[in-house]
Amino acid sequence: IYVKQIEPRFADGAPLGDIVAEITPLEGEPVIWKPTADAFMRTELKSLLQEMGVSRVILCGLATHGCVNETIYGAMAAKCETWVIADAHGDIGGPNLELYFKILRVMKICAMQLAY
Numbered sequence: 004i005y006v007k008q009i010e011p012r013f014a015d016g017a018p019l020g021d022i023v024a025e026i027t028p029l030e031g032e033p034v035i036w037k038p039t040a041d042a043f044m045r046t047e048l049k050s051l052l053q054e055m056g057v058s059r060v061i062l063c064g065l066a067t068h069g070c071v072n073e074t075i076y077g078a079m080a081a082k083c084e085t086w087v088i089a090d091a092h093g094d095i096g097g098p099n100l101e102l103y104f105k106i107l108r109v110m111k112i113c114a115m116q117l118a119y
Contacts, residue, residue, distance in 0.1 A: 004051065005034045006042040008070070040070045043077030052083065059084040063091035075107075 005028050007013055013020045028034055037046050052060070060083040064071050071092050078085040087107060 004048070005032065006037055006046075006048065006064075006074075007034060009036045009038045040066075040073035041077040042070070042074040043081055044073075048077075049081045052081070058082075059086065061086040061088060063088045065093055067092050067094035 005022060005026075007020070007022075012018070015021065022028065033051060035042065035046050035048050035051070037044070037048075039045060042048050052058075060078040060081075062071055062074055062078070062085070064074075071087065075085055075087065087104075089104060
């Protein structure tokens with residue numbers, strides 16, 4: 004499931020709006036437009052996951068301190084097992100990411116590294 008922010012700078016065709024070619028949704032894969040940092044808030048994400056029988060959410064994306072963080076809380080509120088891929092999200096606060104993962108471990112959020 005792909006989630007995109009509803010904001011002019013992230014609109015289709017805008018410099019920040021296009022999904023990277025390597026992960027472009029396939030025909031029929033859902034794309035959810037979100038009005039807030041939390042992908043669960045005021046979207047159909049929770050009901051879509053329930054319809055699909057999904058109980059584990061693996062997050063990646065941009066703005067770790069904002070969108071990823073808020074979506075973690077949304078996923079937890081939706082009773083989803085929540086994972087964050089350590090090397091598949093980013094933020095402007097580079098050195099602070101290690102501290103962020105320590106906080107996630109305290110919260111019992113699973114963090115994993117991708118193996119290439």
